[in-house]
Amino acid sequence: MSGPLSGVRVLDFTALVQGPMATQMLGDLGADVIKIEKVGGEWMRFWGILNGKSHGEMDSFLAFNRNKRSAEADLRDPQIRDRMLELAADADVVVENFRPGVMARLGLGYDDIRAVNSRIIYASSSGYGQSGPYVKRPGQDLLIQALGGLMFLSGRAGDPPTALGVGITDQYTALHIVIAVLAALHHREQTGEGQKIEVDLFSCTVAMQQQELTFYRNQGFLPERPAENLGSIWSTAPFGIYETSDGHIAIAMTPCPVLAEALDQPWLSEYDTLDKMVESRAEIYAGLSAHLLTGTRVHWIDVLLAHDVWCAPVQNYEELVADPQVAHNGLFWEVPVGEGEATFLTPGSPITFSSTEVGIRHGVPRSGQHTAEVLGDSLPWER
Numbered sequence: 508m509s510g511p512l513s514g515v516r517v518l519d520f521t522a523l524v525q526g527p528m529a530t531q532m533l534g535d536l537g538a539d540v541i542k543i544e545k546v547g548g549e550w551m552r553f554w555g556i557l558n559g560k561s562h563g564e565m566d567s568f569l570a571f572n573r574n575k576r577s578a579e580a581d582l583r584d585p586q587i588r589d590r591m592l593e594l595a596a597d598a599d600v601v602v603e604n605f606r607p608g609v610m611a612r613l614g615l616g617y618d619d620i621r622a623v624n625s626r627i628i629y630a631s632s633s634g635y636g637q638s639g640p641y642v643k644r645p646g647q648d649l650l651i652q653a654l655g656g657l658m659f660l661s662g663r664a665g666d667p668p669t670a671l672g673v674g675i676t677d678q679y680t681a682l683h684i685v686i687a688v689l690a691a692l693h694h695r696e697q698t699g700e701g702q703k704i705e706v707d708l709f710s711c712t713v714a715m716q717q718q719e720l721t722f723y724r725n726q727g728f729l730p731e732r733p734a735e736n737l738g739s740i741w742s743t744a745p746f747g748i749y750e751t752s753d754g755h756i757a758i759a760m761t762p763c764p765v766l767a768e769a770l771d772q773p774w775l776s777e778y779d780t781l782d783k784m785v786e787s788r789a790e791i792y793a794g795l796s797a798h799l800l801t802g803t804r805v806h807w808i809d810v811l812l813a814h815d816v817w818c819a820p821v822q823n824y825e826e827l828v829a830d831p832q833v834a835h836n837g838l839f840w841e842v843p844v845g846e847g848e849a850t851f852l853t854p855g856s857p858i859t860f861s862s863t864e865v866g867i868r869h870g871v872p873r874s875g876q877h878t879a880e881v882l883g884d885s886l887p888w889e890r
Contacts, residue, residue, distance in 0.1 A: 510537020511863040515692070517541065517600040518591070519575065520582075520615075522549040524648070524677035525708065526604035526632050527571035529684035533600070534574030535856040535865055541594070541881055542575040543582070548874030562849040564871065569851055572871045573842045578882050579875035588614045590882055596623040600688055604632040607642050617703045628691040630684055630704040637705050646708050648674040655712030660719065664734040680711040735792040743784035744791035745775075748821060754804040759817035763791065769814035772798060843870030 515538040519530040534540040555567030580587045603610050610616045617629045634646010652670050662669035687704040730740050737747040745758050767775035778784050811818040840855035856865045
């Protein structure tokens with residue numbers, strides 16, 4: 508099996524989430540990803556959400572490390588550093604997410620690797636950037652959600668600051684690492700030049716809020732969270748989350764007169780302009796909430812879709828994995844662990860190509876599974 512990045516070799520010095528997720532995506536696309544782990548395995552092998560473990564590995568590690576080979580290495584050892592430089596001489600991409608300055612102190616910074624491979628694409632990911640007032644601060648998803656403004660608009664009026672339930676800043680940053688690497692590969696194809704890439708959690712989190720920060724920087728006032736479960740403070744009624752007799756549904760951007768006809772609620776037709784749907788959001792939400800409690804979730808979804816109203820059921824994970832569109836799109840992959848002695852289920856790549864296949868070439872490796880294959884048989888700590 509070969510993907511669109513077949514022939515691209517990536518040296519992966521990353522741990523935790525944003526770096527490993529990025530290199531996993533490159534691996535899914537066909538790159539040969541060599542994961543360099545500290546002796547004994549990277550930190551994420553020993554920590555995970557709710558301490559969940561499958562086949563001897565943390566679920567959090569399994570989630571971000573398929574399509575890689577693993578080699579254990581003590582990067583502080585001069586012989587190992589020299590072997591890393593030899594590997595880098597034949598690599599296309601290096602990705603690292605140590606704190607700024609660590610790779611340079613190990614003799615594996617951009618300048619060190621560029622000296623042996625001028626075509627190298629060297630991607631550094633960090634919490635706040637490679638310099639600046641926060642350069643020595645720890646960068647982690649919850650901290651970045653807090654500092655980066657994501658908690659400001661989440662939740663309802665009166666709620667405390669509310670974090671998103673997934674590691675959104677890590678995963679959004681991972682996407683930007685991949686985008687940057689692909690752009691740099693294209694540039695190198697055109698010019699022959701490699702380059703250094705810098706991506707950080709804080710900057711990506713600010714960029715994530717394009718619409719919201721554009722509004723604030725140009726209109727000059729701070730919006731307030733609504734008391735109602737509108738889902739977004741920016742949208743007009745009837746945008747929001749509504750309770751039914753047996754669950755919740757979401758209704759998005761739909762003119763109130765259309766909703767009036769769909770639900771046989773003539774009072775909604777009075778809100779026939781954008782200004783009215785903004786100014787009366789609370790009143791509209793209250794009236795709709797009372798009405799939708801009288802029927803089931805399935806009933807209202809059928810009624811609303813029949814009138815082309817933008818709506819969807821609010822699903823939990825049990826409902827999501829049984830959703831027919833999930834099965835149709837093939838969104839979960841069965842991935843082997845180690846030498847293939849066991850498998851686990853995980854979300855696969857969401858990308859399809861007409862000419863190149865995306866899939867499993869390597870499962871999630873055990874720590875050091877490919878050390879001899881990658882580094883050779885003579886290792887300093889085995890003498």
